[in-house]
Every structure is written in C-alpha cells, then in structure tokens.
Amino acid sequence: MSKKTVIPIGPYHPLQEEPELFKLYCEGEIVRDIEWETGYNHRGIEKINESKTFDQVFFVVERICGICSTSHPFAYANAMEEVGRVEVPDRASYIRTIIGELERIHSHLLWLGLAGHFLGYNTVFMWAWKYREMVLDIFEKTTGNRNNYAMFRIGGVRRDIPNIYISDIKKMLDAIKPKLNLLLGAVMDDPVIHARTKKVGILTKEDIIDYGAVGPTARASGIAIDVRKDDPYAAYPLIDWKVITSDGCDVFAKTEVRLLEMLESVSIIDQCLDRLNHTKEGSIYNPVKEIPAGFGFGRAEAPRGEVFHFVKTDGSNSPVRHKVRAPSYVNIATFKKSCIGQTISDATIILAAVDPCYCCTERMAFAYDYYSGKQIMNGLDLIKISQQKTKELKMKM
Amino acid sequence: MAAVNYEIFPDILKLNFDSDILGLMVLQRKRLLVQIRKEALLEIANYFLDELKYRFVIASGMNADHGYDIIYHFSDDSTGYMINLIVSIDEKKPEIESMANMISAANWIEREMHELLGVTFINHPNLTSLISGENWEETEHPYARPPRDNNKSSKK
Numbered sequence: 001m002s003k004k005t006v007i008p009i010g011p012y013h014p015l016q017e018e019p020e021l022f023k024l025y026c027e028g029e030i031v032r033d034i035e036w037e038t039g040y041n042h043r044g045i046e047k048i049n050e051s052k053t054f055d056q057v058f059f060v061v062e063r064i065c066g067i068c069s070t071s072h073p074f075a076y077a078n079a080m081e082e083v084g085r086v087e088v089p090d091r092a093s094y095i096r097t098i099i100g101e102l103e104r105i106h107s108h109l110l111w112l113g114l115a116g117h118f119l120g121y122n123t124v125f126m127w128a129w130k131y132r133e134m135v136l137d138i139f140e141k142t143t144g145n146r147n148n149y150a151m152f153r154i155g156g157v158r159r160d161i162p163n164i165y166i167s168d169i170k171k172m173l174d175a176i177k178p179k180l181n182l183l184l185g186a187v188m189d190d191p192v193i194h195a196r197t198k199k200v201g202i203l204t205k206e207d208i209i210d211y212g213a214v215g216p217t218a219r220a221s222g223i224a225i226d227v228r229k230d231d232p233y234a235a236y237p238l239i240d241w242k243v244i245t246s247d248g249c250d251v252f253a254k255t256e257v258r259l260l261e262m263l264e265s266v267s268i269i270d271q272c273l274d275r276l277n278h279t280k281e282g283s284i285y286n287p288v289k290e291i292p293a294g295f296g297f298g299r300a301e302a303p304r305g306e307v308f309h310f311v312k313t314d315g316s317n318s319p320v321r322h323k324v325r326a327p328s329y330v331n332i333a334t335f336k337k338s339c340i341g342q343t344i345s346d347a348t349i350i351l352a353a354v355d356p357c358y359c360c361t362e363r364m365a366f367a368y369d370y371y372s373g374k375q376i377m378n379g380l381d382l383i384k385i386s387q388q389k390t391k392e393l394k395m396k397m
Numbered sequence: 398m399a400a401v402n403y404e405i406f407p408d409i410l411k412l413n414f415d416s417d418i419l420g421l422m423v424l425q426r427k428r429l430l431v432q433i434r435k436e437a438l439l440e441i442a443n444y445f446l447d448e449l450k451y452r453f454v455i456a457s458g459m460n461a462d463h464g465y466d467i468i469y470h471f472s473d474d475s476t477g478y479m480i481n482l483i484v485s486i487d488e489k490k491p492e493i494e495s496m497a498n499m500i501s502a503a504n505w506i507e508r509e510m511h512e513l514l515g516v517t518f519i520n521h522p523n524l525t526s527l528i529s530g531e532n533w534e535e536t537e538h539p540y541a542r543p544p545r546d547n548n549k550s551s552k553k
Contacts, residue, residue, distance in 0.1 A: 044539075225474045
C-alpha cells in the first residue's frame with residue numbers, strides 16, 4: 001500500500017501567506033470567541049541550535065524572522081556577551097544600533113502599508129512600501145544585503161561602515177524623513193481612519209500586564225516599557241532619545257506610536273552616524289576565545305517588542321539550551337481580549353494591529369459560524385468586508 | 398511599587414522565603430538566578446508579580462540529570478533586572494503547579510513545555526497541544542531526551 005501524502009494548499013499555503021490559523025467564532029456580525037492554531041511552521045530552531053557552534057547559531061536565528069532579521073541575532077549576541085563577559089567596541093555598538101533602528105523603520109513601514117491595505121487605503125500601502133525601498137537601499141549600502149544582513153558576531157560586528165559612506169547615508173536618511181512626515185500627516189488627519197481605528201480593539205493596561213504584552217502594543221496602552229531604555233544595550237544609553245507612548249489603548253494609538261517611533265529612529269541613526277566619525281575605523285570587534293559555562297539572558301527591542309534569548313552553556317562550543325521568545329508570542333495572545341465583542345469587519349485590522357509575526361508575518365483568518373462550526377468566510381473575504389466598511393464611511397462623510 | 402534595592406535583594410528574598418530558597422546566584426550585570434522548591438513556586442511568583450509588579454517574560458524548560466529544570470524569567474522593567482526562578486522536577490513524577498491561572502502570559506508556554514518535554518502542569522485551564530496539532534500522541538515528547546553525557550563537556 002502506498003503512503004498517502006497530503007499537500008495543504010489554500011489556507012495553509014506558505015507562498016500565499018504564512019500557514020497559521022485563526023478561528024473567529026461569530027454570532028451574526030459579532031466575534032464571540034477566537035481560537036488560534038499554530039505549529040504549521042514549527043522548525044525546531046531551539047533544538048537545531050543545540051547542535052550548532054556559537055558562531056553558526058547567528059545564521060540560524062537570523063532566519064527566524066524575515067522582517068526583523070536583526071533582532072534575534074541582537075538578543076543572542078547580548079546573551080552570549082553576558083555569558084562570556086565580552087566588551088563590545090564603541091564603533092560596533094553604534095553600527096549595531098544603526099542596523100537595529102533601520103530595521104525598525106522598514107518594519108513599521110511594512111506594517112503601515114498592510115494596515116492601510118486592510119482598511120481599503122491602497123495608496124497608503126503603495127506609498128509605505130515605496131518608501132520602505134529607500135530604507136532597504138541604505139541596508140544595501142551599509143551591509144551589502146537588503147535582508148538577512150549577517151552583521152552580528154560575538155564581540156562586535158562583521159563589517160564596518162567606512163567613514164566615507166557616512167555623508168551618503170545621511171543624505172539617504174534625510175530623504176526618508178519628509179516621507180515619514182507625509183505618512184504621519186496622512187494618517188493623523190484622515191477622519192475615516194480615525195473612525196475606523198479609534199475605540200476599536202481596546203487593550204487596557206490590565207490586559208497588557210496579564211498577557212505580558214510588549215513593544216508598541218504595550219506602549220499604545222500607556223505602559224512605557226522599552227528594553228532599549230529599561231535594560232540598555234548597544235549604543236542606546238549613549239544617545240538622546242525618548243520612548244513613545246500613547247494612552248489610547250486602541251488601534252489608532254498603536255498606529256500613532258509606530259509612526260512617531262520611526263521619526264525617533266531616524267534621529268537615533270543620525271546621532272550614531274555623527275559619533276561613528278569619532279571612533280577608529282576598523283575596530284569593530286573584540287576577539288573571543290572561549291565561552292565559559294554559565295547562563296546568558298539577552299534582550300533586544302525588536303520592532304514588535306522585546307525579543308528574549310536565554311542561553312545555557314557548559315564550556316563546550318555549542319549551547320546546551322537555547323530558548324527564543326519572540327514578541328509576537330505574547331502579543332498574539334491578547335487577541336482573546338481585543339477581538340471579542342467586535343464586528344467581523346474590524347477583526348482584520350485588530351489582528352493586524354499588534355503586527356503579528358510568527359516566523360515573520362501572518363494575517364490569515366477564517367470566520368466560522370458559532371453554532372454549526374462551518375467556515376463561512378476566508379481571509380480575503382474578511383479584508384474585503386473591512387475595505388467595504390471604509391468605503392461606506394467615506395461615502396457618508 | 399517601591400524601588401527594589403538590588404544590593405540587599407538576595408538577603409530580602411532569603412528573609413521572606415527562607416526554607417523555600419535552595420540556592421541563589423548573582424550572575425552577570427542585573428541578573429539573578431534563584432533555585433527554589435517546586436512547591437513554593439506559586440507563592441514566590443505571586444510575590445514577584447503582585448507585590449513587586451514584575452513582568453513575566455517566559456519560561457524555559459530543559460532536560461537535566463534528575464529529570465527537568467524549568468526557569469521562570471521575570472523582568473523588573475523599572476530597573477532592567479531579571480530574576481530567574483529555577484525549579485527542578487523529578488523524572489519519575491514530572492508535575493508542577495500551573496501559573497496560568499495567576500497570569501495569562503504563562504498559558505501558552507506551559508502548553509508548549511507539556512508538549513515538548515512532557516511536564517504536566519496541574520490545574521492548567523487548557524493543557525492541550527500548542528504546536529503539534531490534533532494528531533499529537535500524548536506520550537510523545539520530541540524535546541525530552543536521556544540525560545546529557547557529562548563527559549561531553551570536556552571534549553571540545
């Protein structure tokens with residue numbers, strides 16, 4: 001008897017969107033319960049890393065997420081440098097900070113584009129992604145890659161940013177700033193966006209604390225947690241910047257926090273570039289000979305919130321245990337609070353508002369009938385009714 | 398919440414939970430590892446979450462010679478300190494009280510550890526599989542392994 005193979009296409013097709021499943025249990029228009037199924041993309045990365053050397057792990061963790069591909073190496077480097085008590089040269093700290101902040105800008109722009117698309121603002125989608133290209137160009141110039149930058153190593157970074165590049169990068173950065181202001185103005189002044197996102201998907205302070213949510217999701221509910229400030233690493237303590245918060249608790253507040261954060265990131269990068277000029281070119285890492293036995297707890301603020309890496313070492317050249325906690329792991333659980341009682345047409349934007357990222361981003365949803373359990377809509381239908389709602393609002397205004 | 402003085406914090410912990418604390422290690426910058434008795438987990442976790450207003454970050458389960466170790470990571474976001482509670486679980490009776498009723502953030506990670514390592518979390522509201530889906534056999538735990546060979550660490 002031949003073995004039967006099942007090839008999931010459609011809902012779980014990895015090319016379409018990522019294979020993940022939400023079940024929205026609806027009663028009429030209203031979402032009554034939500035269930036989440038995961039594991040479709042479980043790659044066993046924690047287990048794989050136990051068989052890799054410390055240097056090889058960088059390349060594995062970089063591939064956990066395609067969008068925030070620097071956050072994981074950042075947190076892992078912090079953990080390893082804690083175990084090995086390694087000092088990082090100033091120049092490397094600045095370069096790390098620049099890469100981390102560039103990533104925040106491109107990730108937030110990507111999110112803004114998708115959020116615009118879900119609301120039926122395809123112009124926002126096209127603009128945001130167009131301006132994201134400008135950030136990727138800076139990545140290409142500084143790291144040689146547009147994604148998966150491979151910049152991190154224990155004790156520093158792999159590649160230097162030569163001083164002669166700095167003025168060029170500054171020019172590219174200056175070109176992005178007016179575009180961000182344009183998007184900020186477009187979102188903050190649009191009455192329809194206000195109507196669609198204000199008082200929608202509320203997450204109170206208590207919910208955030210209970211679910212342990214992090215990043216812009218927490219900061220939009222008035223909880224000023226940011227690892228960059230709370231447990232400073234890289235060049236963040238040396239730079240002048242502030243944590244952006246909002247008390248709105250809704251989807252609009254999350255949008256506002258992300259938009260303002262991008263401008264803050266531009267300022268951080270600008271300051272880092274200035275200081276890069278005053279450090280010695282080429283001194284970008286301290287060699288590390290051995291990692292002793294011990295425990296390392298590394299954290300980094302990814303665009304979506306705190307990334308946490310725990311590494312246990314035993315004096316050999318590979319981790320005994322490597323635990324990875326991505327921010328979406330705690331942020332996605334808040335759907336239980338934010339979605340229930342809302343209409344189906346708002347559900348897509350609420351789900352999108354925490355910027356869910358499984359191994360990068362996943363926004364697939366199905367509507368099930370509460371009583372029969374039958375699937376009545378798929379993700380595309382949901383986006384369609386969300387866009388329809390915006391259209392109707394525009395007609396009324 | 399009163400600011401915690403971390404210079405005397407280990408002493409305060411010992412004073413409050415004398416017999417429940419089996420060992421205490423001040424690790425690197427701003428990191429503390431506290432070995433506690435399994436039975437005292439909820440009480441000590443409650444002290445960190447309710448009184449000191451720490452944030453529950455995640456828990457890491459791992460294999461150990463005696464069975465399993467679980468490290469519960471807590472973060473004090475006002476100072477950046479991380480307190481890590483380590484609990485040993487016997488191989489013969491892999492059970493521990495669930496924290497999910499106290500804080501929802503522990504819900505998923507406990508399900509994950511149950512599935513991957515085979516530790517049972519008592520009183521968990523929904524101890525079903527998180528990753529493997531519906532076809533998961535309750536007896537299969539992919540990350541559980543026989544104790545690591547102690548001699549391996551000397552081979553480089």
